[in-house]
Amino acid sequence: MGMLHKTKGIVLSYLKYRESSIIAKIYTETFGVQSYVINGVRSSRAKSNKIALFQPLTLLDMVVYHKSHRETLQRLSEVRNAYPFTQLPFDMVRTSVALFLAELLGKCLKEEEANELLFHFLEESVILLDQTDQGLESFHLVFMVQLASYLGFGIESTDQFKEVLRGFKYSFPDGDHDKGALESIILEQPEGLKKAGRAGRNILLAQLLFYYRVHLDHFGEIKSLDVLKAVLH
Numbered sequence: 001m002g003m004l005h006k007t008k009g010i011v012l013s014y015l016k017y018r019e020s021s022i023i024a025k026i027y028t029e030t031f032g033v034q035s036y037v038i039n040g041v042r043s044s045r046a047k048s049n050k051i052a053l054f055q056p057l058t059l060l061d062m063v064v065y066h067k068s069h070r071e072t073l074q075r076l077s078e079v080r081n082a083y084p085f086t087q088l089p090f091d092m093v094r095t096s097v098a099l100f101l102a103e104l105l106g107k108c109l110k111e112e113e114a115n116e117l118l119f120h121f122l123e124e125s126v127i128l129l130d131q132t133d134q135g136l137e138s139f140h141l142v143f144m145v146q147l148a149s150y151l152g153f154g155i156e157s158t159d160q161f162k163e164v165l166r167g168f169k170y171s172f173p174d175g176d177h178d179k180g181a182l183e184s185i186i187l188e189q190p191e192g193l194k195k196a197g198r199a200g201r202n203i204l205l206a207q208l209l210f211y212y213r214v215h216l217d218h219f220g221e222i223k224s225l226d227v228l229k230a231v232l233h
Contacts (some may be wrong), residue, residue, distance in 0.1 A: 004077055005030060009060040010122055011053075012106045016042065023073065024054045025106060029119045031066060032112045037073050056102035057126045059083040088130040096231040097129060097140050099224040104144070107219050108151055108212070118150045137232050138181070138193045138201055144208045145185045153215040158182045165207060168214050173203060182207075198233060205229075 007030035014024040020042045025035050041050045053060065063078040088094045105122070125143055135142070148154050155161045158179050165172075181204045184192030196204070213219045 003066060005064055005066050007031065007062050007064060008082060008119070008123070009062050010105075010119070010126065011056060011058045011060065012102050012109070013056065014038075014054045022051070022054060026060070026062075027105065027109050027119070027122065028062070028064075028114075029116065030114055031064075031074075032114060033109050034064075034066075034074050034112065036064070036076050038076060038079075053079060053081055055089065057088070057098045057129070058085075059123060059126055083127060083130075085130045093136050093231055094129055096224070096228050097136065098126075100140055100222065100228045101125075101129075101143060103222050103224050104147075104212075107222075108147070108216060115150075121146065121150055135190050135193065137198075138185075138190075138196075140228065141181065141193075141201060141204055141208065142185050144205075144212070145182070148211070148215075151215070153211075155182070155186065155211070157186065161207070161211065164214070165210060168210070170207070170210055201232070202229060 007028045009026040009028045012025045012027055012033070014022040017023045017037065021037060021039045022041055023035050023037055025033065027033050038050070038054065041054070052058075059082040061080050061082040062076060065075045065077060067074065088098055125146075129136075129139060132139075145155055161182060162172075180192050181196035181200045184190070184196070193201075209222065209225075
């Protein structure tokens with residue numbers, strides 16, 4: 001079975017597998033992105049509601065068997081909730097943001113290697129999403145700008161950002177309501193983000209997704225985007 005290892009993990013997604021199992025894609029502190037088979041969580045005889053542990057962005061403490069072959073399904077020995085959410089699962093806005101961020105991360109995090117700084121940034125972001133009552137409507141935008149720097153294509157200024165987009169023939173809308181929003185994020189000024197309004201935030205989101213697309217192969221579409229836009233005002 002391979003050696004046992006302790007690691008923290010952040011759930012990205014899961015798929016149904018066979019009759020009563022799932023395959024969970026988890027970003028681990030020790031091994032990067034891994035896929036784990038979890039048996040018996042979907043059967044009517046399952047004694048606990050274990051599937052709740054594998055909802056998007058759940059923080060886990062895990063004991064895992066680890067085989068070093070690529071493309072391998074790994075197995076869990078033990079798993080428990082490392083941080084029980086207080087608000088996220090019960091709040092439509094937070095849940096929608098979590099779904100969007102988990103889907104985004106599933107497209108960005110491909111490497112099977114540890115990155116402690118990135119893991120701790122993600123862990124802190126998830127806890128903040130659960131706890132904060134400030135700026136939820138722009139949480140995903142701030143997260144995307146910050147995440148880009150961990151992924152190697154950080155945004156230094158609005159001019160540099162727009163220059164990259166222009167280089168890839170991005171077609172900018174009339175007006176520039178989004179410029180203030182991006183500057184507010186870079187300069188950490190939450191008040192400026194409020195002024196951008198819903199339209200400005202949606203324009204910036206489209207630009208950020210384009211920016212990610214030009215830096216990451218096979219990025220594709222984000223399915224949870226429509227729900228996110230519908231829920232955020």
